[in-house]
Amino acid sequence: MELNIALLAGDGIGPEVIDQAVKVCDAIATKYNHKINWTAALTGAAAIDAVGDPYPDETHEICVKADAVLFGAIGHPRFDNDPSAKVRPEQGLLKMRQKLGLFANVRPTFTFPSLIDKSPLKRERIEGTNLVFLRELTSGIYFGKRGREDDGNTAYDTCTYTRAEVTRLAKKGFETAMARSKKLCCVDKANVLESSRLWRETVQSMEKEYPEVEVSYEFVDAVAMRLVQWPNSYDVLITENLFGDILTDEASVISGSMGLMPSASLGEKNSLFEPIHGSYPQATGKDIANPLATVLSAAMMFETAFGLTDEAEAIRVVVNKSLDAGIVTEDLAEGKKAYKTSEIGDWLVANI
Amino acid sequence: MELNIALLAGDGIGPEVIDQAVKVCDAIATKYNHKINWTAALTGAAAIDAVGDPYPDETHEICVKADAVLFGAIGHPRFDNDPSAKVRPEQGLLKMRQKLGLFANVRPTFTFPSLIDKSPLKRERIEGTNLVFLRELTSGIYFGKRGREDDGNTAYDTCTYTRAEVTRLAKKGFETAMARSKKLCCVDKANVLESSRLWRETVQSMEKEYPEVEVSYEFVDAVAMRLVQWPNSYDVLITENLFGDILTDEASVISGSMGLMPSASLGEKNSLFEPIHGSYPQATGKDIANPLATVLSAAMMFETAFGLTDEAEAIRVVVNKSLDAGIVTEDLAEGKKAYKTSEIGDWLVANI
Numbered sequence: 001m002e003l004n005i006a007l008l009a010g011d012g013i014g015p016e017v018i019d020q021a022v023k024v025c026d027a028i029a030t031k032y033n034h035k036i037n038w039t040a041a042l043t044g045a046a047a048i049d050a051v052g053d054p055y056p057d058e059t060h061e062i063c064v065k066a067d068a069v070l071f072g073a074i075g076h077p078r079f080d081n082d083p084s085a086k087v088r089p090e091q092g093l094l095k096m097r098q099k100l101g102l103f104a105n106v107r108p109t110f111t112f113p114s115l116i117d118k119s120p121l122k123r124e125r126i127e128g129t130n131l132v133f134l135r136e137l138t139s140g141i142y143f144g145k146r147g148r149e150d151d152g153n154t155a156y157d158t159c160t161y162t163r164a165e166v167t168r169l170a171k172k173g174f175e176t177a178m179a180r181s182k183k184l185c186c187v188d189k190a191n192v193l194e195s196s197r198l199w200r201e202t203v204q205s206m207e208k209e210y211p212e213v214e215v216s217y218e219f220v221d222a223v224a225m226r227l228v229q230w231p232n233s234y235d236v237l238i239t240e241n242l243f244g245d246i247l248t249d250e251a252s253v254i255s256g257s258m259g260l261m262p263s264a265s266l267g268e269k270n271s272l273f274e275p276i277h278g279s280y281p282q283a284t285g286k287d288i289a290n291p292l293a294t295v296l297s298a299a300m301m302f303e304t305a306f307g308l309t310d311e312a313e314a315i316r317v318v319v320n321k322s323l324d325a326g327i328v329t330e331d332l333a334e335g336k337k338a339y340k341t342s343e344i345g346d347w348l349v350a351n352i
Numbered sequence: 353m354e355l356n357i358a359l360l361a362g363d364g365i366g367p368e369v370i371d372q373a374v375k376v377c378d379a380i381a382t383k384y385n386h387k388i389n390w391t392a393a394l395t396g397a398a399a400i401d402a403v404g405d406p407y408p409d410e411t412h413e414i415c416v417k418a419d420a421v422l423f424g425a426i427g428h429p430r431f432d433n434d435p436s437a438k439v440r441p442e443q444g445l446l447k448m449r450q451k452l453g454l455f456a457n458v459r460p461t462f463t464f465p466s467l468i469d470k471s472p473l474k475r476e477r478i479e480g481t482n483l484v485f486l487r488e489l490t491s492g493i494y495f496g497k498r499g500r501e502d503d504g505n506t507a508y509d510t511c512t513y514t515r516a517e518v519t520r521l522a523k524k525g526f527e528t529a530m531a532r533s534k535k536l537c538c539v540d541k542a543n544v545l546e547s548s549r550l551w552r553e554t555v556q557s558m559e560k561e562y563p564e565v566e567v568s569y570e571f572v573d574a575v576a577m578r579l580v581q582w583p584n585s586y587d588v589l590i591t592e593n594l595f596g597d598i599l600t601d602e603a604s605v606i607s608g609s610m611g612l613m614p615s616a617s618l619g620e621k622n623s624l625f626e627p628i629h630g631s632y633p634q635a636t637g638k639d640i641a642n643p644l645a646t647v648l649s650a651a652m653m654f655e656t657a658f659g660l661t662d663e664a665e666a667i668r669v670v671v672n673k674s675l676d677a678g679i680v681t682e683d684l685a686e687g688k689k690a691y692k693t694s695e696i697g698d699w700l701v702a703n704i
């Protein structure tokens with residue numbers, strides 16, 4: 001099979017972790033007789049520096065034409081403490097999500113047997129955790145009208161949702177639940193927000209189309225709590241953009257390292273795969289960042305974008321093997337030998 | 353001293369836990385020679401049933417006249433899954449917060465030595481945790497314009513903040529930091545939201561008035577993560593209304609039981625004290641709910657509303673004593689004897 005993949009390394013540790021994923025993908029392609037055509041493109045602070053736009057039109061063209069996008073990370077501290085910056089790397093990410101129509105962000109959280117004791121949570125609380133968030137990614141307060149009034153002394157943001165947007169995401173949630181344990185949790189703040197009430201009533205009205213799925217409705221504050229208390233009581237969770245941002249980051253802690261969790265962002269036509277961690281500026285250029293979240297995102301890409309499940313499984317198997325063998329970066333080394341980012345990539349390739 | 357306290361038991365387990373706090377306050381008053389005048393008033397579902405309004409004007413009058421308000425819980429499941437309900441218990445809570453001008457919700461999170469192993473988090477991660485959130489409580493998306501358009505198929509909520517609102521809350525944050533370890537963390541989503549950028553720039557502009565305070569700025573998603581990873585790296589945190597709702601509930605898990613954490617809601621003139629847990633409908637009327645969060649809220653009331661620090665400390669001491677002695681409700685009993693809500697109250701009174 002010929003696979004056309006757009007490669008967006010982005011900022012910070014993005015390029016380093018992307019390099020390892022590329023090596024792994026190429027090794028898998030060789031083994032399974034595929035041909036990958038990589039097309040690199042600029043995003044984020046790197047793109048601002050080069051052409052003044054964090055998601056240039058050329059990059060968009062490349063993403064649209066590709067069969068899938070593999071993405072590293074975006075963000076640079078230079079912009080964070082400058083509330084008046086006109087162009088920000090994050091705008092590129094949001095523009096990319098919107099222009100590619102990536103409305104469903106799929107973020108699994110699971111534990112690795114060999115790492116379970118690295119979690120800040122107790123073993124008995126997290127054993128067996130295997131949940132997946134479907135976060136709405138192209139609407140809500142991220143994309144609503146915002147601005148200033150009153151000489152800049154009043155600021156506002158608007159959270160808007162349409163029934164069609166909720167339906168589209170919820171459908172993916174019901175389908176995911178059907179393919180798993182048939183349990184779906186809709187996370188909202190329907191006791192306060194009108195947009196949440198629309199979410200709840202829309203999901204309620206869809207229940208009859210999926211009579212086998214057991215649906216629960218929980219408030220976001222309660223979920224923020226129960227995620228830490230009993231993460232393995234959840235299976236599939238659907239939620240709006242901002243709640244998803246907060247809760248999926250919280251959930252990522254369960255696995256013991258942010259450097260492990262992959263994600264997929266799916267649209268009607270395009271799909272993008274990226275680690276959930278950020279650009280980790282402090283580690284940039286040091287060859288110490290954990291590349292596994294990106295490598296596992298590539299596995300999601302093989303499976304979801306190309307339907308190549310054996311290839312995806314082969315990546316997961318070799319990743320688990322590396323963890324079991326203690327071939328880990330410093331975030332997981334705990335006093336033992338820490339391998340470099342590039343060494344992890346090399347080890348994975350050698351063992352594929 | 354004569355203390356005039358409005359007593360709002362509310363819904364669910366509210367009345368049961370409030371009863372214990374009243375017993376404890378009365379015992380403290382006797383011991384320290386105070387006179388408490390309690391004035392009970394209706395709120396929440398109870399008030400809807402009685403007079404059709406979750407925060408009736410009469411209740412407001414009583415709260416305004418009182419020196420402090422002691423509050424139980426609000427909420428009833430009958431309203432939660434009915435997105436079309438016109439009057440909701442929670443509206444009473446929001447109306448109360450707004451009409452009393454309770455702009456700063458103070459929510460401490462700390463560990464109890466005798467309970468540290470009940471936390472879902474590992475001991476070494478939470479030992480020494482003693483942080484306090486100041487959540488803005490009378491603005492933001494809770495109070496912005498909301499509604500439907502397009503035949504009900506589009507719903508929106510607006511998050512608005514003014515510089516004055518941010519300044520008022522941030523001032524309390526800086527002052528709290530000055531009285532503690534001089535570390536302040538401002539939690540926002542300034543990489544996306546305009547209201548967060550106003551928060552950040554306002555807090556930044558106040559830094560020079562408090563040169564001794566070391567201020568950090570973190571994104572809400574990162575805090576949701578780090579709160580579970582390294583809670584004891586935080587001290588004073590300030591944030592807007594919705595982020596505060598989510599993060600303080602998440603943080604409450606650290607202590608091992610929601611039934612333990614108190615809170616104070618402060619305005620220019622009025623103040624209200626309440627447990628952070630909700631109305632816990634499943635436990636209602638069973639005499640099993642943990643009353644300690646409410647009892648500890650009463651301690652905050654003695655200290656904050658009346659400046660009676662010895663009285664507050666006496667309550668904290670007897671609460672710790674009860675925990676050390678294993679006089680606990682079923683949420684903390686772990687197979688050992690579980691005491692009733694009312695038995696906890698009696699034990700505390702007997703030991704004051």
Ligand SMILES: CC(C)[C@H](C(=O)O)[C@@H](O)C(=O)O
Nearest residue numbers: 074075090093245543544573
């Ligand atoms: C960088 C930021 C804009 C982004 C978001 O909030 O969506 C990130 O936190 C994420 O979750 O991908």
Ligand SMILES: CC(C)[C@H](C(=O)O)[C@@H](O)C(=O)O
Nearest residue numbers: 191192221426427442445597
């Ligand atoms: C009941 C609800 C409206 C309320 C809130 O969201 O503020 C509660 O969760 C709280 O934190 O006091």
